Amino acid sequence: MVSNTFKNLDDEKKLRITDAFLNEFSNHTLMEAQVSRIVKESGIARGAFYKYFDDLKDAYTYLYGMAMKEIHKDIQTDHAASPVDFVKQTREFVEKSKDSSFYALVKMHILHNESVFISSFNDQVITESEYQWATQVMIHETIKQIMLEPSAKDVLLNKLTNVLTALVKEDD
Structure with missing residues (x-):
């Protein structure tokens, strides 16, 4: 502390x-x-x-x-957001990270350090809907993939849109 x-x-x-x-x-x-x-x-x-x-x-x-x-200070987040909103938030996070003095830190965290901070079990997994859980997993993986290959950002964000839209249809 x-x-x-x-x-x-x-x-x-x-x-x-x-x-x-x-x-x-x-x-x-x-x-x-x-x-x-x-x-x-x-x-x-x-x-x-x-x-x-x-x-x-x-x-x-x-x-x-x-x-x-x-990085998050101007990104509007809504837990009941649509796939388009989630993708917009993801794009904003990626762009704000890239333009930030913290970019190398965030990249190092996502690629190497975050496992140090993941507990063996997260109680939130139980309370989240399957859609919320899958959405967070997909967003995180998209951010990671964009950091590995920035030139694929648009393709990856389109894939995220398609997957989240399909998940919403499944969840209905």
């Missing part, structure tokens, strides 16, 4: 540390990340890092949360 000590740092120092996190976690998987590189780049003592964050996973979670807030 991010400490209050970190939250109360002056903005310049917080930015230096956050920039060091962004550099480290955008260029190294969470398993390869090193506190030593972060403290060297940010100009803080190793002990200060552990005063601010429990460990690398805690620092990563903090940074990734910042990224998701920034």
Whole structure:
């Protein structure tokens, strides 16, 4: 958990540390990340890092949360959205990610790090409808495929539209 000590740092120092996190976690998987590189780049003592964050996973979670807030801030989400709405949201997420300073972090997360954060069982799977669950799985996979092959974005979004439309017909 991010400490209050970190939250109360002056903005310049917080930015230096956050920039060091962004550099480290955008260029190294969470398993390869090193506190030593972060403290060297940010100009803080190793002990200060552990005063601010429990460990690398805690620092990563903090940074990734910042990224998701920034990327999602203007994307309208509606859980009862139509396939067209879901595809629009997916397109906006992909485009905002691509244009964001967090793009390399998001790509690293989706391709390498997210398995570190997936619990063995998600209770939401039980409460979601089959359509909601399948929609989230398909959207996530589409984003992943676009990050692997950006030139296929339009084809993949069209496929997502077709699949979600077919699922809606099945769900009726």
